[in-house]
Amino acid sequence: MLDVKELRAGYGDIEIVHGISLKVLDNQIVAIVGANGAGKSTFIKALMGMIPVKKGTVTFDGQDITSLDTNKICDHGITLIPEGRQLFPQMTVEENLDIGACTPTTRKDRDRKKEEMFELLPRLRERAKQMAGTLSGGEQQMVATARALMSSPKLLVMDEPSWGLAPILVTELFQTIETVRSEGTAVLIIEQNVATTLSIADWGYVFENGNVTMEGAGSELLCDEGLKKAFLGI
Amino acid sequence: MLDSVLLALIYGILQGGAYGAIALGLSVIFGVTRVTNFAHGAMLMLSTFLYYELFTRFGIDPYIGILLVTPVLYLLGMATQKFLITPLLKKERGTTQDPASLLLITLGLGYAISNLFMMIYGSDYKTIPTAASRSYLTVEIGDFLFTTQWSRVIAFLAAFIIGFALWFIINKTELGKKIRAVSQNRDAAAICGVDVYKTYAVAFGLGIAAVAVAGACLSEYYFVQPQVGTLFGTKSFLIVVLGGLGSIPGAILGGLIFGIVESVGAQFITSSASSMLTFILFMIMLFIRPSGLLGKGGKV
Numbered sequence: 001m002l003d004v005k006e007l008r009a010g011y012g013d014i015e016i017v018h019g020i021s022l023k024v025l026d027n028q029i030v031a032i033v034g035a036n037g038a039g040k041s042t043f044i045k046a047l048m049g050m051i052p053v054k055k056g057t058v059t060f061d062g063q064d065i066t067s068l069d070t071n072k073i074c075d076h077g078i079t080l081i082p083e084g085r086q087l088f089p090q091m092t093v094e095e096n097l098d099i100g101a102c103t104p105t106t107r108k109d110r111d112r113k114k115e116e117m118f119e120l121l122p123r124l125r126e127r128a129k130q131m132a133g134t135l136s137g138g139e140q141q142m143v144a145t146a147r148a149l150m151s152s153p154k155l156l157v158m159d160e161p162s163w164g165l166a167p168i169l170v171t172e173l174f175q176t177i178e179t180v181r182s183e184g185t186a187v188l189i190i191e192q193n194v195a196t197t198l199s200i201a202d203w204g205y206v207f208e209n210g211n212v213t214m215e216g217a218g219s220e221l222l223c224d225e226g227l228k229k230a231f232l233g234i
Numbered sequence: 235m236l237d238s239v240l241l242a243l244i245y246g247i248l249q250g251g252a253y254g255a256i257a258l259g260l261s262v263i264f265g266v267t268r269v270t271n272f273a274h275g276a277m278l279m280l281s282t283f284l285y286y287e288l289f290t291r292f293g294i295d296p297y298i299g300i301l302l303v304t305p306v307l308y309l310l311g312m313a314t315q316k317f318l319i320t321p322l323l324k325k326e327r328g329t330t331q332d333p334a335s336l337l338l339i340t341l342g343l344g345y346a347i348s349n350l351f352m353m354i355y356g357s358d359y360k361t362i363p364t365a366a367s368r369s370y371l372t373v374e375i376g377d378f379l380f381t382t383q384w385s386r387v388i389a390f391l392a393a394f395i396i397g398f399a400l401w402f403i404i405n406k407t408e409l410g411k412k413i414r415a416v417s418q419n420r421d422a423a424a425i426c427g428v429d430v431y432k433t434y435a436v437a438f439g440l441g442i443a444a445v446a447v448a449g450a451c452l453s454e455y456y457f458v459q460p461q462v463g464t465l466f467g468t469k470s471f472l473i474v475v476l477g478g479l480g481s482i483p484g485a486i487l488g489g490l491i492f493g494i495v496e497s498v499g500a501q502f503i504t505s506s507a508s509s510m511l512t513f514i515l516f517m518i519m520l521f522i523r524p525s526g527l528l529g530k531g532g533k534v
Contacts, residue, residue, distance in 0.1 A: 071427045080425045
């Protein structure tokens with residue numbers, strides 16, 4: 001489904017991601033783990049067309065989407081839940097969801113999808129008319145998730161979704177991720193929460209200094225001694 | 235004395251409305267694109283010359299001319315964004331440079347338009363002798379007598395009409411939803427599938443269309459001349475900062491305050507010194523409330 005080959009990217013003249021290759025297959029949950037500064041977020045930004053790709057290719061469902069404008073990448077069926085959620089704070093929850101399905105194709109299904117999101121995350125129905133900026137962190141994460149799902153993406157990319165969430169909400173979040181996958185959406189997730197993430201991931205990549213240093217099935221990586229020492233502190 | 239101050243206050247309010255009408259477009263453009271359009275005044279001036287030509291060649295009153303000039307200026311605004319600003323934005327995407335070139339390009343465009351019109355029309359002051367500019371409103375209460383051109387009253391009302399139209403588009407339409415989303419978080423809007431650059435172009439077009447409407451009202455009582463743009467352009471910046479960048483009511487409120495200070499101030503000191511008052515007011519504002527009276531952090 002998603003096939004990234006030898007991707008290089010960075011800011012200005014500084015290269016941060018030095019040729020990363022990564023694959024997401026249909027209906028998979030794929031995790032990217034790594035320390036701060038490993039190039040995870042830069043990789044995602046380049047993938048989503050938010051910064052230019054210097055070298056390498058990104059193919060999605062057989063089509064070359066390298067360096068397309070971000071909204072065009074969204075049209076291909078990839079949406080992102082960005083780091084820090086990035087809601088539209090002075091718009092209502094409902095309007096935030098509306099924007100999630102605002103292209104000519106996605107807009108047709110808007111009302112049906114909105115209803116679906118209210119079913120999946122009932123809290124959002126109560127908050128529908130409230131400004132997104134006034135919500136709690138957990139509720140904001142729900143809005144971000146629902147907004148990204150409004151366009152019925154084939155691939156959902158999540159950048160640090162558990163950021164700032166209470167532990168109980170993190171558990172709920174991971175349940176939501178599994179629900180999303182069971183409904184046919186593949187997930188690419190970056191997380192600090194290495195243990196939980198790898199335990200639900202089909203495949204995992206370890207980033208270090210802008211390179212992939214290790215990859216494997218989530219459960220295998222979890223057992224890897226080096227990784228345990230580096231990230232889990234056990 | 236009291237009468238003359240009261241008169242100055244009324245004239246100030248009327249002129250302030252016109253200032254607000256002109257500043258509205260600038261505020262919306264900044265609120266959405268984060269670009270300070272230094273060509274705003276020049277585009278206002280350009281529109282007044284179009285009204286002038288329509289009137290002298292075809293006898294079309296500027297109020298009717300709005301129907302022709304506004305769509306043209308809308309397209310001009312869109313083109314400015316699309317062909318001048320967006321290419322620069324794309325170039326700077328993913329760099330850490332400060333986008334100084336964005337400021338300079340609209341400044342350059344403004345000078346280019348002003349000088350082009352100077353070349354074509356020279357620096358003569360022209361007027362458009364329409365019916366409205368020659369009909370007067372007179373209010374008499376006891377000894378108090380107040381007279382003004384109807385066209386000034388219309389220019390004042392135009393601020394509220396343009397303001398309402400912009401508010402309606404931004405807050406009550408699907409297009410407006412996208413405009414607000416882009417204004418509040420450009421990257422997030424893009425990942426939701428909003429074509430950010432197209433939205434910028436539309437917002438820029440709307441802002442310039444708004445100034446075209448204001449231009450029609452202005453040309454009904456003010457002279458038409460290539461340097462007019464600089465004067466109103468500069469005032470618009472001060473007004474928008476005073477009222478709050480990106481805020482629609484802020485632009486009108488800022489315009490009113492500006493007009494009142496200028497007009498009432500001139501009762502006590504010379505009118506050039508009263509212009510200075512408005513600049514001082516502006517600087518004080520920057521210190522005590524940099525986001526402006528009704529600002530929401532520069533968002534529409």
